[in-house]
Amino acid sequence: MQSIHAVGGVGLEAYLALAAVLFVLGLLGIVANRRSAIRTLLSLELMLLSVNINVVAFSAHHGDLVGWVFTLVIGLVAVAECVIGFAILVCIYRLHGTTDVTDVSMLKG
Amino acid sequence: MLTVIAFYTLAAVAIASAVMFVIARDLILAALWFPLVFYSIVGLNVLLGAELLGVFMVFFSLIAAIGLFLLSVFALGGDPSLFIARLRVYDRQLRLMGGILFVEVVLILGHLFSRSDAVPVQPELSHGVTDQAADMSVFTGTQLIALVGAVLVLMTAVIGAISLTSRRRNALQEPDFLDVLYKQGAGGARAGASRREPRG
Numbered sequence: 001m002q003s004i005h006a007v008g009g010v011g012l013e014a015y016l017a018l019a020a021v022l023f024v025l026g027l028l029g030i031v032a033n034r035r036s037a038i039r040t041l042l043s044l045e046l047m048l049l050s051v052n053i054n055v056v057a058f059s060a061h062h063g064d065l066v067g068w069v070f071t072l073v074i075g076l077v078a079v080a081e082c083v084i085g086f087a088i089l090v091c092i093y094r095l096h097g098t099t100d101v102t103d104v105s106m107l108k109g
Numbered sequence: 110m111l112t113v114i115a116f117y118t119l120a121a122v123a124i125a126s127a128v129m130f131v132i133a134r135d136l137i138l139a140a141l142w143f144p145l146v147f148y149s150i151v152g153l154n155v156l157l158g159a160e161l162l163g164v165f166m167v168f169f170s171l172i173a174a175i176g177l178f179l180l181s182v183f184a185l186g187g188d189p190s191l192f193i194a195r196l197r198v199y200d201r202q203l204r205l206m207g208g209i210l211f212v213e214v215v216l217i218l219g220h221l222f223s224r225s226d227a228v229p230v231q232p233e234l235s236h237g238v239t240d241q242a243a244d245m246s247v248f249t250g251t252q253l254i255a256l257v258g259a260v261l262v263l264m265t266a267v268i269g270a271i272s273l274t275s276r277r278r279n280a281l282q283e284p285d286f287l288d289v290l291y292k293q294g295a296g297g298a299r300a301g302a303s304r305r306e307p308r309g
Contacts, residue, residue, distance in 0.1 A: 010116045025127040060157045076259035080266035087270035
């Protein structure tokens with residue numbers, strides 16, 4: 001097996017393990033709190049951040065810059081997603097007086 | 110050595126804050142724990158040598174925080190003191206978070222100041238690519254196209270969000286007056302017909 005070089009004084013596997021734990025926590029945040037749309041959005045952000053750790057760690061490990069740019073792009077798209085998500089939430093709040101997504105059933109067949 | 114300590118501290122804070130974010134019953138408290146996860150990950154990026162990325166992330170998060178603050182203040186009637194008074198409920202937690210953030214900043218600054226006279230932090234990046242060259246190539250290379258595309262997406266999203274939130278209530282909430290009259294008339298006619306039917 002190929003040896004893993006230290007990244008910033010710490011092994012690459014430590015960064016990957018941390019990213020995996022954060023990803024699972026983000027997933028738990030979505031599954032455990034399905035009612036709150038705000039919490040779901042923030043959990044999605046947490047999952048994206050954990051992916052960013054992976055990308056930056058691999059980028060540093062391989063000495064490749066594409067990972068950093070990719071992380072910037074992911075970050076910008078995540079911000080855009082959050083902006084749109086919160087705007088939709090504001091609209092839902094105005095219509096229904098709540099951000100509980102289970103109450104929003106207009107599109108149900 | 111300091112880098113290793115900083116990494117484990119930041120990782121522990123990130124995981125603990127994420128756990129608090131998931132298990133907190135209070136939504137505002139959960140949202141307050143989230144920035145701690147975010148800034149821990151920014152610190153990890155700095156440890157990995159991506160200082161420029163860390164600066165960008167802090168910049169975007171500050172803009173987002175200011176936007177959310179203004180949104181909350183306007184939602185509470187435009188009075189900032191109301192918002193601050195509501196946040197005072199979480200005074201103890203905010204102080205704890207501030208203390209943790211301070212420790213993180215000290216660790217990261219210690220890492221940044223200690224690495225200049227120590228062994229290179231990124232031995233892999235020394236294959237012809239320096240930090241300065243990396244920082245510059247983001248703005249001059251072909252990666253610029255991807256960045257510009259992402260910025261365009263963000264701008265479109267912001268414009269869409271502003272138009273969504275500034276729109277008045279739609280027809281579902283405020284039906285057309287003539288439509289209401291027509292339905293009432295049709296309902297009334299039907300009611301009248303049903304009243305008349307037994308007679309006939």
